Amino acid sequence: MSRDPALEAFCAFFNKLDKTYTDQLGSVYTDDIVFQDPLHRIEGLSELERYFAALYTHVEECQFAFHQRQRQGDTAFVTWTMTLRHPRLSGGKAYEVEGCSRLTFAPFSAGSDEGIQKVQHHRDYFDAGELLYERLPGLGWVIRQLKRRAGA
Template sequence: MTASSAGVSAEAIAHFRSLFQPLTHDGLTALAECYSDDVEFTDPLHHHVGRRAVMAYYRELMAEVSHCHFDFHQQHTQAERCFLEWTMHYAHPKVRSGRTLSVAGCSHLTWHDQRVCRHRDYYDVGEMLYEQLPLIGWAVRRIKQRL
């Protein structure tokens, strides 16, 4: 039985998770090694195909935020698929005066040969971004209250 048919190893997942505690510019080289060359990354705001594109996204993200780290709460693994439930804590100098904000989310990872080949993040963009902006935030929060 090959590594890919046996599913993802606990060690590969633990290593991947560790690189987000915190997510730093210095850790991006190690993070790149966790992804396959043809990885497909999707979140509510972005879609990138290929390791180079995904890592360019992470570099851009790290240039913008003051800090970013993830607390992982639940992990469910079956064969080559893994679901990670998390809370992201981040600070951006232009959002809420650089205060640390938190947003809950989940990552669906598909692994092949102990590397992530698909990474899909689910989270509330309103909670993460829109609700944090002046004027727009007030309107989004008001709409959510009425629903």
């Protein structure tokens, strides 16, 4: 199975992304990007750049291991494991979160010489508790206890 160039470019970009690279989001996203995850909905490239710049300010490590990738037409799905290290979460230790992204690529305009298709809609699916709430001092213990009881 051959790899999709636009999807591979997207995955490669996210492993370069850090606080010094957020101004390069326009290389993979359209100007009218809609980004959504369990915590936020962002519309427009300039808003997304501000969001990622703030998000990555204190991040010490953020890497993605991309797993399954599927694309049909302009819609793609990719599963991933994110390794994150932030001084205020999980005692500053690295931890992993599993997730999936649904991407919609913008069609090429007539006569376009843009090269790689850009993402026009990006939605992430992951457990917000696992990413954030369980990692906070005090609150994390409460969330983990609630999850254990719900699963019992």
